[in-house]
Amino acid sequence: MLRRLDSSFWIVAVIALLIMFFNLGSIPLLDPDEPVYAETPKEMMSFNEFLSPRIYGEYWYDKPPLYYWLVAGAFQIFGISEFSARFPSALLGVAGVLALYWFGRDLFNKRAAMAGALVLATSIEYFYLGKAAVTDITLNFCLTLALLGFITKRYYVMYIFAGLATVAKGPVGFLFPGAVIFLYLAATGRFRLLKEMKIPTGIGLFAVTALPWYLFMYSVHGSAFIDTFLGFHNVTRFTSPEHPELVVWYYFIPVLILGFFPWTSMLLQSIWASITQSGHENSKVLLFLNIWAAFIFIFFSISQTKLVSYILPMYPPLALIVGWYIDRIWASRERRTAWPIILAVLSALLIAGMFTGLKLMPALSAGIMISTALFILMVLCTVLFIWRRQIGKAFFTQVIGMLLFSMVLVGMLFSGAAPYFTSKYIAQEFVANYDGRSPVYIVKFLHPGFTFYTNIYGSEIKAQELAAVVNSPGKAYIVIQQAEYKQLTEADRNKVKVMSESADRMILIKE
Template sequence: MEISPKLFFGLAAVGILVNASGLLLPIMEPDGALYATIAKNMVLSGDYVNLMLEGNDWLDKPHLPFWITALSYNIFGINSFAYKLPAFLFWLAGAIYLFQFAKRILNVKAAQIAVLVYLSAEHLILSNNDVRAEPYLTGLIIAGTYHYFRGYTEERLTHFILGGFMVALGVMTKGPFFGIIVIGGLFTEWIIKKDWNQFRSYRLWISLLVAGVAILPELVSLYIQFDQHPEKWVFGRQQVSGIRFFFIDSQFGRFFNTGPIKGKGDPFFYLHTVLWAFLPWSITLVLYCFSRFRLKGYIGKPGLYLSGASALIGFVLFSLSGFQLPHYLNILFPYFSVIVASYLITMSGAGERAFKVSSTILFWIIAVGITALVFLLKPAFSYYIAILIFCTSIAIYALTKRASSRNIFIRLFLQVMLLNIFLNAVFYPFLFTFQSGMHAAKHLQQAGNRNRVYMFYSMPADYAFEFYSTNPILRVNTITNNQINFPADFFTTQSMADSLMLDNRYRIEILKVFDHFRITRLTGKFV
């Protein structure tokens, strides 16, 4: 299967634009709005060392994404676009690094396919809308792998140093497990090839030294905020070490479920997560893993062991972890893209037939699924939208009617683009009407209200309100708190408002009611 350079650049441009459309949407709750608010607090306070949320010390994620976001705020202002843009650029850099990496371990045509797979992987597109740390990590992980690969194959210290620096940036974004995935893949390739001299190479140890030095800003910040202040209360206790949390409690604590942040891990969670998160290429990934297909012409090439081992190490780590979320898997997608590309350029016989049949079925499932979703949501002009979407699907199918692997690949790529155009242009704008905090903040701005707004601690966190609001906000325990200056504006839930209405000591007036639903956890009943 081969795609011409002109067609590749055209498809890549479409993929980048569709991913970029997420920049124009608001920030989703809870995590995206939480991270955006912490960076906002940095800029407003001028304090770039202490991570603060609602006036309290916040210890969970490392500083780097917040520093980068704060820089973006200082350039573009505090808004949704400025929050999402840096993450998008890191993700885009990942596509460039992926092309260079795949070109070196396979060839140009495989690199083109790998990039198109990366641009159209569903959860990567979703993550450019619901931005957390993953777009940063996705770009950094393939960058680190690329530089280490070139460093050892070309014996170039410069690339080892750059590889170590990329690992440091990833560690300052998520934690030590990032380094385990990149370095673990590198070590696995050397072990399989019995290239023991690489472990004694001064280049490797210099790169690790660079990584250790590069994470010092994170360690110093944690020391200043937490280790210097054992009197601070964090996770319901005192004498909490930020440095210990960074190296041990944060990720190893989550992995063994012994840290302050716990979950309920399922070793099979990511087996079914990858089936939808890596759509539309997850079936092709499964075909690669379970067919009798062998990369006879490629298996000995430098880099394939590295990428495959990094993917496997990451997948096993995530699967065995006690704390799991679907978006954690995103950082493995560059490796998956290389694997899928290596399969597609050499498949034949039963493997190729399976790809054609499964991809055609998936194409029509997506077409019918989008159309059905339109009728469920019933947006304005829903019938026209449904007809337009289905006719576009038919047009895509007709334009790629010849059942070659190349045409079927292009067809599926374009169908995923159509799906995400619908999501970002119709579906998500509809969902955002239920993100009450954002609309409450905008209502205050439009009304010219600059008063302090009070929120009860008993109310679930609403970080979208805190991010979009230009009003000062204060959390209180009860309405009798002596910090409240009456008359006072409150942002609260309907149930809390109803209970306040029954209190004869106060005259309560409801100024505005907003629809609310946690839109990142959709239910069939809600849809």
């Protein structure tokens, strides 16, 4: 154990901790997802019921409870806050990076493991989700441990973490590892490994880990749980688009390009080398990692519902592949000109995107200017070090650059943009002016955040129901966005008064 805690481990640990925990609680919860995963454990605590998730006082079956339990535990330790809501994601984000290093040493060597772990920690999508109160990092951590457990023949680890993944997100917790392992066994013709996978005991371990909560929920809630959780939130979301405008076959290509930045600059080269130049020693491991990443990408490309965070589970295998590749060119001191060229192009595109955003949010100017300077400096130093064949220095230039960018992102960019993405400030205005008795109506998008920050459930309405609420008798408060307000006719607007505004959030009062 102590042998493993060498300087490389501590480098990885310190960088991951800095990235994940810097200013973790400084930004309000961002609508609509983060407040959902904070409000539900808060209601678990208020109702003293930790098995049946609730929101707005009603049972709901959107997700299994693992992340809710972790957040409830953080609330008990640190108090109810943004930091506590995000603490489990940040902690498991760090743990996932360290696990990749730990297993990477067994699969390759210490330097490749360190490179792979730091690639993961400094990829934009990974550290963004690691700093967010959502379930994705929890699922990713469990799936990563399950699949790395298989390839390193730690089969009990595989079964336990497949079970935990099932309690984190549902059937994908065992379907994804099962599919990846099956495809790997088929590709290598190694089905004989099934004999050594301790399957009977493993099924028992998986069942003890995963099934109790599902059995409890079915016994208490019956078909309502099965129809809503399995029927809608798993089968229907896969077969029918939740956001039809996003159903394009190439959706995850730009997501991967940006989300894996800056390491997208050497992703294709790494994958190509892992397929064509791996050598006998690492060929099967690299094949497994490629199958793992490809399966996740193809599965969600086929899925009709697409969200940016869905492909996060492909980042750990890609990070290990890139880490293996970096170790190879580090050892051979090869000058790879495609790396800095692609990095320069991607950085230019990212900078252009930020300046486009600046037109919409001028308050972000300082953060965008600093980010631009960071990226330009990162590109120039990378070019210089690669020209000198100093691969290690080029690598750490990008690691340090992304560490600093992660701090600018949270400390300046997110803080400047937060009013446009959170209900916290409008909720504070509401609490200061609410009469304590009139009905409150909230549009769906703002409902979780409004409830978390006010402790008022209110009544959820759709945009098309707003006019009917405005024309109903009696006094009422209405919490909406400017887009919904603009859809009201002039006559309906005259029936309400704007009580308060914060960015694009509004409170209307109808006397």
